[in-house]
Amino acid sequence: MTKQQKHVMCRSCHAHCGLVVDFEDGLPTATHGDKDNPAFAGFSCIKGRRLVNHHTLPSRLLSSKKRGPDGQHYDIHWQDAAAEMAEKLQGIIAEHGPDSVAMYIGTFGYNNLNAHAYSLALMDAMGSSMKFTSVTIDQPGKGIALSCHGPWLAGPYRVDEWDGLMLVGTNPVISMNGGLGMNPAKRLFDARKRGMELIVFDLRKTESDKEVDIYLQCRPGEDPLILGAIAKIILEEARYNKSFVDAEVEGLDALKATLAPFDPGKVAAHAGIDSEQLVKAAHMLSGWKRGSISVGTGPNMSGFGNATEYLNLALTSLMGHWRQAGEVKQNSGVFITPAPAIAASPGPMPAWGFGRKMRVRDLEESASGLPTGALADEILTPGEGQIKALICLGGNPMLAWPDQIKTYEAMQALDLLVCFDPRMSKTCELADYIIAPKLHYEIKGCTAAPELFGMFGAGWGFEGPYGQVSDPILDVPEGSDLCEEYQFIHRVATEMNKTLNVKSFALFGDPQEQDRQATPVPPGETPDPMASWSISLRGSPVAISDAFDDPEAHRGKMFDRPPTTVEPKPDDWQGKLDIGNPSMLAELEEISQRLAQSDSLDDQDYPFRMISRRINEVLNSSWHEDPVQSKRVGHHPAFIHPDDLADLGLSDGQVVEIESARAMISCVAKAASEVRPGCVAIPHSWGTSPNEKEDPLGQGGNTGRLSFSDRDFDRRTGIPRMSSIPIRVRAAAAG
Numbered sequence: 102m103t104k105q106q107k108h109v110m111c112r113s114c115h116a117h118c119g120l121v122v123d124f125e126d127g128l129p130t131a132t133h134g135d136k137d138n139p140a141f142a143g144f145s146c147i148k149g150r151r152l153v154n155h156h157t158l159p160s161r162l163l164s165s166k167k168r169g170p171d172g173q174h175y176d177i178h179w180q181d182a183a184a185e186m187a188e189k190l191q192g193i194i195a196e197h198g199p200d201s202v203a204m205y206i207g208t209f210g211y212n213n214l215n216a217h218a219y220s221l222a223l224m225d226a227m228g229s230s231m232k233f234t235s236v237t238i239d240q241p242g243k244g245i246a247l248s249c250h251g252p253w254l255a256g257p258y259r260v261d262e263w264d265g266l267m268l269v270g271t272n273p274v275i276s277m278n279g280g281l282g283m284n285p286a287k288r289l290f291d292a293r294k295r296g297m298e299l300i301v302f303d304l305r306k307t308e309s310d311k312e313v314d315i316y317l318q319c320r321p322g323e324d325p326l327i328l329g330a331i332a333k334i335i336l337e338e339a340r341y342n343k344s345f346v347d348a349e350v351e352g353l354d355a356l357k358a359t360l361a362p363f364d365p366g367k368v369a370a371h372a373g374i375d376s377e378q379l380v381k382a383a384h385m386l387s388g389w390k391r392g393s394i395s396v397g398t399g400p401n402m403s404g405f406g407n408a409t410e411y412l413n414l415a416l417t418s419l420m421g422h423w424r425q426a427g428e429v430k431q432n433s434g435v436f437i438t439p440a441p442a443i444a445a446s447p448g449p450m451p452a453w454g455f456g457r458k459m460r461v462r463d464l465e466e467s468a469s470g471l472p473t474g475a476l477a478d479e480i481l482t483p484g485e486g487q488i489k490a491l492i493c494l495g496g497n498p499m500l501a502w503p504d505q506i507k508t509y510e511a512m513q514a515l516d517l518l519v520c521f522d523p524r525m526s527k528t529c530e531l532a533d534y535i536i537a538p539k540l541h542y543e544i545k546g547c548t549a550a551p552e553l554f555g556m557f558g559a560g561w562g563f564e565g566p567y568g569q570v571s572d573p574i575l576d577v578p579e580g581s582d583l584c585e586e587y588q589f590i591h592r593v594a595t596e597m598n599k600t601l602n603v604k605s606f607a608l609f610g611d612p613q614e615q616d617r618q619a620t621p622v623p624p625g626e627t628p629d630p631m632a633s634w635s636i637s638l639r640g641s642p643v644a645i646s647d648a649f650d651d652p653e654a655h656r657g658k659m660f661d662r663p664p665t666t667v668e669p670k671p672d673d674w675q676g677k678l679d680i681g682n683p684s685m686l687a688e689l690e691e692i693s694q695r696l697a698q699s700d701s702l703d704d705q706d707y708p709f710r711m712i713s714r715r716i717n718e719v720l721n722s723s724w725h726e727d728p729v730q731s732k733r734v735g736h737h738p739a740f741i742h743p744d745d746l747a748d749l750g751l752s753d754g755q756v757v758e759i760e761s762a763r764a765m766i767s768c769v770a771k772a773a774s775e776v777r778p779g780c781v782a783i784p785h786s787w788g789t790s791p792n793e794k795e796d797p798l799g800q801g802g803n804t805g806r807l808s809f810s811d812r813d814f815d816r817r818t819g820i821p822r823m824s825s826i827p828i829r830v831r832a833a834a835a836g
């Protein structure tokens with residue numbers, strides 16, 4: 102028996118952990134973390150440890166599929182599918198114009214930036230501006246807030262420098278969302294050991310909250326009131342960093358005036374928390390020299406993401422929690438070119454008002470992209486500009502988009518639906534073509550994606566100049582007919598006789614440079630994977646081809662990129678951070694008016710709130726069919742406080758009906774004393790399509806079905822209420 106170990110990079114989620122796969126006689130036997138990996142230090146999760154198995158699941162598609170006239174799907178060679186798709190797209194464009202073709206890039210478009218870059222180039226080549234992503238149904242407040250406030254070029258501090266962390270509706274220990282960096286549980290343990298303080302606002306005590314200093318179990322959707330009250334205390338008690346604010350920040354007086362109504366006592370009563378603890382949190386935060394605040398999907402989906410994310414940045418700037426001149430920045434960039442290390446802000450940028458207008462709800466492109474929350478309506482609304490074709494790259498609209506009933510109607514109304522997916526997802530079931538891709542361990546990959554996310558907040562990306570590249574470690578299954586997504590896309594372009602101008606993600610921070618350095622990929626022979634990654638990361642600090650030539654980089658390493666000392670800003674520098682953006686202050690003023698209203702948690706018809714949460718075992722809708730993962734989850738759970746269960750006459754393990762004003766779904770009740778009474782926490786992207794029978798003991802219920810896309814939506818990003826949805830709960834009708 103020959104034993105072998107191969108180092109690989111997992112891209113089952115955006116973290117891209119460095120893992121080791123054990124082989125015996127050429128076959129993979131086990132996967133584990135790599136304790137020698139300098140960024141992840143042995144970390145792995147069940148999704149990564151099962152990734153090998155996903156390659157051979159019986160549910161995996163081994164060939165692309167085409168829907169026949171009888172509605173069934175039949176195998177088709179991917180080259181033939183590309184030719185047919187090109188012809189159909191050309192027909193649709195000729196009849197309805199290029200913007201009748203839309204693209205939606207989901208999770209696995211981000212986890213493969215090469216495929217992402219080629220997909221955007223195909224849209225450009227066809228002349229369509231209708232490029233949507235999952236960002237606008239995720240944490241779109243981040244892009245809006247960053248633009249209104251302005252970025253700080255030298256960036257935030259690193260996790261190991263923080264003396265305090267505040268988590269607001271995020272659970273990084275499970276989600277790997279920004280907040281604790283890579284190997285988050287170890288980071289948290291180490292940080293707590295050296296004395297880092299921790300404040301958490303969540304309606305559920307999470308895995309990230311072990312031995313927290315202040316845990317405030319707030320009502321959902323109250324985050325901007327809470328952060329506003331904290332900022333008010335810090336401003337009124339002059340606890341902010343005056344020298345930093347005087348030098349680098351504008352809008353102080355305007356913010357102070359807007360926050361006048363954010364009385365801590367009233368806010369605490371409204372948010373259902375203790376006002377003394379709220380004041381204590383403000384005092385604790387204002388004592389940090391190098392602190393950090395991380396806001397997650399909770400607040401972004403509960404109605405006021407922009408204002409919450411804006412207050413996060415405003416508090417960070419009030420405290421001057423940004424890297425200063427003379428301090429050292431450890432990560433000088435590996436595959437992504439970082440912003441210049443200058444202790445200054447270029448100032449705010451337009452957050453909206455520059456791009457494509459939608460036909461519905463007065464929505465438009467924003468700093469977070471086109472509003473995916475409006476896409477179903479753009480497909481369903483007849484007339485000039487109606488979307489007729491949708492290409493889905495690594496996403497699953499049927500289970501992930503809000504307002505599932507409307508999404509279902511929209512998918513059926515399309516003239517052409519194409520999905521790139523390795524399994525028959527609920528969206529694939531409705532597709533005209535399903536393009537079966539090679540999977541993670543059958544293709545090249547690298548850590549450019551998590552490095553890119555490092556641009557968007559503290560606790561994201563890598564703290565040092567870490568990078569890993571990964572070569573294929575598995576052969577494609579025998580008899581399969583698979584391609585890489587980028588190959589297929591180039592093939593479509595070739596069939597249309599179009600050149601793809603592929604823009605480099607390495608230059609993401611500088612759109613003009615991205616345009617200048619775009620690589621034309623003409624019709625004809627498709628660049629091999631190495632050449633294609635070199636194109637989609639052109640101009641990176643470390644050439645990706647050099648990284649692939651470096652055996653150490655295949656294990657994940659800290660590259661020899663010397664740390665950068667942050668420069669002071671030049672004397673004539675103009676830009677400042679803006680904490681008084683008029684639109685953001687107007688949103689806060691509107692929010693403050695809620696203090697005078699009674700909370701709709703008291704709604705007689707819908708007395709509970711459904712809130713969104715993630716679980717360790719699965720990522721969104723992916724790989725629920727892996728037997729080990731699904732066994733660990735058991736049934737799709739609705740986490741409910743035991744007192745609420747008792748009041749409702751329900752018991753743990755019972756099938757329950759969850760009903761909103763929009764629709765009803767069924768899940769299995771799970772007693773959870775860590776959930777705030779009055780809230781029901783349910784993992785998203787489960788369930789069936791609206792035309793199917795619900796299966797609470799199988800695929801569970803789809804929380805997206807509970808939401809309306811056209812009520813209670815954000816006017817900038819279009820994200821509707823996807824958490825904090827008023828519901829009622831009852832035992833399922835027998836049978």
Ligand SMILES: Nc1nc2c(c(=O)[nH]1)N[C@H]1C(S)=C(S)[C@@H](COP(=O)(O)OP(=O)(O)OC[C@H]3O[C@@H](n4cnc5c(=O)[nH]c(N)nc54)[C@H](O)[C@@H]3O)O[C@H]1N2
Pocket residue numbers: 114208239240269270271272273275276277278302303304305307319320321322323324396397398399400403712713714715716717718719720721782824825
């Ligand atoms: N294991 C696993 N990891 C994942 C994913 C997954 O499905 N599974 N999904 C990935 C994706 S796509 C993303 S975007 C990230 C997201 O990462 P996170 O934002 O960290 O997502 P969650 O773990 O759901 O944490 C959100 C928290 O917000 C709380 N919450 C809900 N509503 C509110 C509210 O109104 N206010 C406050 N204060 N709290 C609220 C919930 O109780 C929950 O603990 O995770 C990624 N990582």
Ligand SMILES: Nc1nc2c(c(=O)[nH]1)N[C@H]1C(S)=C(S)[C@@H](COP(=O)(O)OP(=O)(O)OC[C@H]3O[C@@H](n4cnc5c(=O)[nH]c(N)nc54)[C@H](O)[C@@H]3O)O[C@H]1N2
Pocket residue numbers: 206207208209235238239240398402494495496497498500501502503521522523524526538539540541586713714720721722723724785786804805823824
């Ligand atoms: N109610 C509610 N709705 C939500 C959320 C919530 O918290 N609550 N969360 C939102 C968030 S944060 C997000 S990011 C979106 C997610 O939105 P989506 O990205 O649309 O949904 P996913 O379920 O992540 O879909 C990923 C798809 O990619 C496929 N896939 C896996 N590997 C590969 C691969 O290598 N190549 C290709 N081409 N495909 C692959 C999977 O099989 C799956 O079908 O959902 C959003 N929807």
Ligand code: SF4
Pocket residue numbers: 111112113114115116117118144145146147148149150277
């Ligand atoms: S955290 Fe993400 S990248 Fe790491 S092993 Fe789990 S799924 Fe893979």
Ligand SMILES: [Mo]
Pocket residue numbers: 235239
């Ligand atoms: Mo997400």
